[in-house]
Amino acid sequence: MSRLQDIPIQVLDGQGGQSETGNVAPVLHEIRHALARLASTGESTSIDLSAIPFAPGDEAALFGLLGQGEVSAVVNALGETRIEETTYPGVWLVTHRSPQETVLSTQIEITRTPSLLSTPAEDLSDALDALDHYLSSPTAQESA
Amino acid sequence: MKDDQTLGERLRESGISRRGFLKFCATTASMMALPPSMVPAIAAALETARRPSVIWLSFQECTGCTESLTRSHAPTVEGLIFDHISLDYHHTLQAASGEAAEEARRIAMEENHGNYLLIVDGSIPQKDGGVYSTIAGITNLAMLEEVAEGAAAIVAIGTCAAYGGLPHANPNPTGAASVSDIISGKPILNVSGCPPIPTVITGVLAHYLTFGTLPELDHLGRPKAFFGNSIHDRCYRRPFYERGQFAETFDDEGARKGWCLFKLGCKGPTTYNACATEKWNQHTSFPIQAGHGCIGCSEPDFWDRGGFYDALSVPTDDAGNILLGAAVAGAAAGAAVGLMNRKKQNTDTRAHEKVTVDDLNGD
């Protein structure tokens, strides 16, 4: 089934990067304050871009400004989620996609480590059981 | 067919990892237009969410709302949710029909009496006993009252169910009414819009499934999360409105530059909905972004609020004949009073006696 984005229409977006509506600046300011909070109190923030009224091209302009950092990670859970650090350490761009690669939600996390990357505590016991199970299994003893 | 597993157990059973569950909660929060900080609360709630039974009744409607919901290409999450709600009755979607369908509905009502979710779309005709719209010989009116009686909550999807919508528009031949016009004493949640934004429908359902309660409502019974702000408040073209840059026609230089559509009849300022942020078709666009003014479809009686292409500052009725009528009346009254004045002047002039010095005797 063809997806909407595949329909070949050329959208006249705004004149290049900086959009005429000026909606990008406020988001950058919000990120800046979140960073300041993170630095001072360690409190992390997450901005849900779906709640921001962006004109066509605004989002691209924002991502262009945020740029690419050192870390980029992919989480394969219920579809792919890409987590990329922007040029500003502590500011992460999280894009959740569904198994059909449609964008579910785009968020900007301002934190030391994005919540999805750190291993959930409950998984540790499962991991332990799984490893114990593997170690006690015959195949493990042969190759040890 | 009843299943008492909680949503959390079912997710794990179908092999969803912790991270998968966390991602699910994050996107659900975003879908419910709740702040990301709510993710932990959502996670906790989803753990214990029961799988509710849902009865969907479609009355005098154009199936636009259902189309909108199913066409929503809801990403897996919606699909997942719908895997977990037992949509026990939807006469458009369900395979069964006729007597078998009605039988299924009765069973669902009996088994889940008091805690099933009733979803209604389409208005309910009341004139002539509601004969203008029936299902299997039962008038919508009777069916609604019957099903509503055992419902835990009712969600009116679309402006028709919420406020009467198109059928209710002047002259309202079928006496169409909204759910809240008929049912009282039950929590009713209106998800207006013609049709409502798909993600808003799913967002509201997700909220009910997650928390089991209705979200905070505004004075028209609509969830504030989605209907709290007017389109104008969240419109990306607002800076042009502030600067006074307006498109005069649909293809002039202003329109091409994406200027404000106030002068082309946009009802954004007086319409409360999430179109400007949620947008339609996976955040792709919404009417204003496509260059057409908002027609205020989530407000009651938006069909009767004057021309869609008359700006908010323009009076709705045709001033021409009013002006003419008033002018004629004014002139007529003026002429009448004028004649009376003229007559009075003439009588005074005729009655005028020449004043002589003797008339000036001081007091």
Next chain:
Amino acid sequence: MSSASIEKGIRMIREQIDAPIASFFSSCVHCGMCADACHFYVQTGDPRYTPINKVEPMRRIWEQEYTLWGRIKATLGLSRKVNAQDFEAWEELVYDGCSLCGRCSLVCPVGNDISDMIRKIREGFAVAGHAPEGLVGATRRAVEIGSPMGVRLSALEAQIRHLKHDTGLDAPLDQAGADYLVLLSSMEIMNFPEYLEAIARIMQQAGKTWTISSRAFEATNSGVQIGVSDIAAELVQRVVDAAEELGVKTVISPECGHAYTAIRFEGPNLIGRPYNFRVQHILEVLEEFRQQGLLKTKGKETDRMTFHDPCQLVRKGGVIEAPRNLLGMVTDSFVEMRDHAEMNWCCGGGGGVSANERADELKSKAFNQKKSQLDELGVDTLVTACANCRITLEEGLERNDMDIPVIGLTEMLADHLVEEPGKGGET
């Protein structure tokens, strides 16, 4: 005083109301600017002297009688009918407190001609028996004797004889076919007879024929000042008959304010037809002679001198340039007061105020406006072109110990006339 006359008063005020007055009452926004233009308010500070307030009774009559909304309010008892107390209270505002100077009309931002309305409301007050005693007496004398001050032809004849004896010049009476019919105001005959001599010498030098009508030598019109058009018409008719009988080309209104507007502008409308002769103020005549080179003067006054513009001449008559040009012939030290020409301040005595003894105290307060102008300017001599202004100014100056002589412009010009050797003049 029977209520009949109050009824007659109300009906007479109603008779005066026409479209302009209706438009004026529809436009007044109570902005108070007319008060700031009125010397009676400015000097007394009493808001009752606000010009538009002086016609409040007329406004009420207009609203109650000539507008639908007004009639409804009246029938509902929302607006009070004009009654005897109103006439009682407003008499002093309409007569004593207004010299019909027209300054309020000139500044009204919505263009209301308030002084004309006051002139018209007097029509009602007069027939209601609420005209000041002084004015009633003057009007009676004007009708019955021919002059508001009771001046008879004998007085004029005595002066003509005196003129002949002293200067050898003739002031021909009832001369048919003369170029000019000269009118005199009683004030000039009684207090400033030099005016007659000035006219005689000027006419003689200009080589113009002139005459005075024995039946209508009086220029002033008490009917206009008291506000009774029927009497004003009768007084004007006398002048018109005399002028048309003598077949003169031009009637000269003398050095007087209201006489000029009464004869030239109100006259034709009072008697209902235009004249077949021209009406000019003496200054207009002198200006014409000057332009035609018929007025030869010598010598220049050295005193620092200013000119008081009679209100009726400037605001109602438009005679502004003439006095300046004429003064230019006899003085190089002429200076203008701060508010002059069409924005001059009134001497306080016009519009019948000086004939109304009750208003003397108010008139003297009003004069302070002129006093402040003169104090600010500092002049040696004050020239004017109206006998009543002249007396009012002299009284005011004398009361304020200001030693500034006041002189009529025509008289001053006559003094500077070049003596034609052997052509009449001194025998």
Next chain:
Amino acid sequence: MTADAFLSFARGTGFDWALTIFVFGMLLRLFEVLSLGRKPDLSEGRGSGVQGGLKTIVTRTLPRAAVFAREPVRIINGYVFHIGFLAVLFLYEPHIELFDAKMGLSWPGLPTGIINALGVLTIFSLLLALALRLTSPVLKFLSTGSDYLAWLVTLLPVLTGYLAYNHMLLPYTAMLAVHILSVELLMVVAPFTKLTHMFSFMLARWYQGYRAGHRGVES
């Protein structure tokens, strides 16, 4: 009565009635004035009355220096709220859209920010005007109930318009409805108070100017 219905009434029947009463009232007043007629001036004039009338309609807009010097604040304030009110009414884009939609006449407007500032200026100027009217002995003496009513119905549209534009006090739908209703109140009250001067001032200046032009006197 929801805010929407309130707004619909204001934009619909409310406006119809207001326009009817306004046009009816003003036309009635015009006929009442003109019906009283005016006697022709038989005197020998110096100039043309028509020219004098037209000239005065324009020149009488400016005050005379002598009177201006006595009350500069009151006079300048008068200009501020008159120009402010008319600028906001005729140069604010949505208002221009109203005239365009109803009469087909359109003209360029001012940027909304400037109109917003003018609105504030007009509100303060009108408040000052009330203060002046309450404190000056002459104005207090002259003023009747209808003066204060006229003041109120003039201030309300500007105040509510400012509140609506800036999304203050009530939700926009309700505030816009209140604004439109306040304009309708002005239209309804106008023909029965001194607000008739918005039209009759031209007539009044014309009559005085005509007489002055005919006589050849300054006006």
Next chain:
Amino acid sequence: MRTIENDDDLRAALTQMDVTDQRHVAALFVEDVLEYTHDSRLRHALSVVIRADASEAELKAAHRTARAAALDAHARCGADSDWSDQSPYFVARAAEAATGKNAKGTSSTLAWLVAMQCRMATCCLASETDQESEENTCSAQRRIAAEFINSRKDNGHE
């Protein structure tokens, strides 16, 4: 002995005098017609003028009193008045002119102006037929002027 037969001579004679002399002669002219008025203030005012050593202030005061008298005697606008009652007014006007600065300017001399005013005072009283009284005043004025000039000549004044 200088004699003055007609007004031209009188006028010529008067114009030659200096201001103080003119005031003096003018005062004499007014005294000649003073009987027509009952206002005693004028007599005092004129006496000041006649005294050669009168100071400027005294002269000013005299002028003010004469002016006040003239205003008091003038015929009030619109009031019932009679031409024959005007002679006190003209006498006062003459006294005012005699004691004050000459308002009329250069061409007519101060004394001549006063003479005219005094004649006007007599004219008020002269009835239609009686011409003599005015003629008497004129001849009296000529006589006064002649006597004044001659008395001046005797004292060596030229």
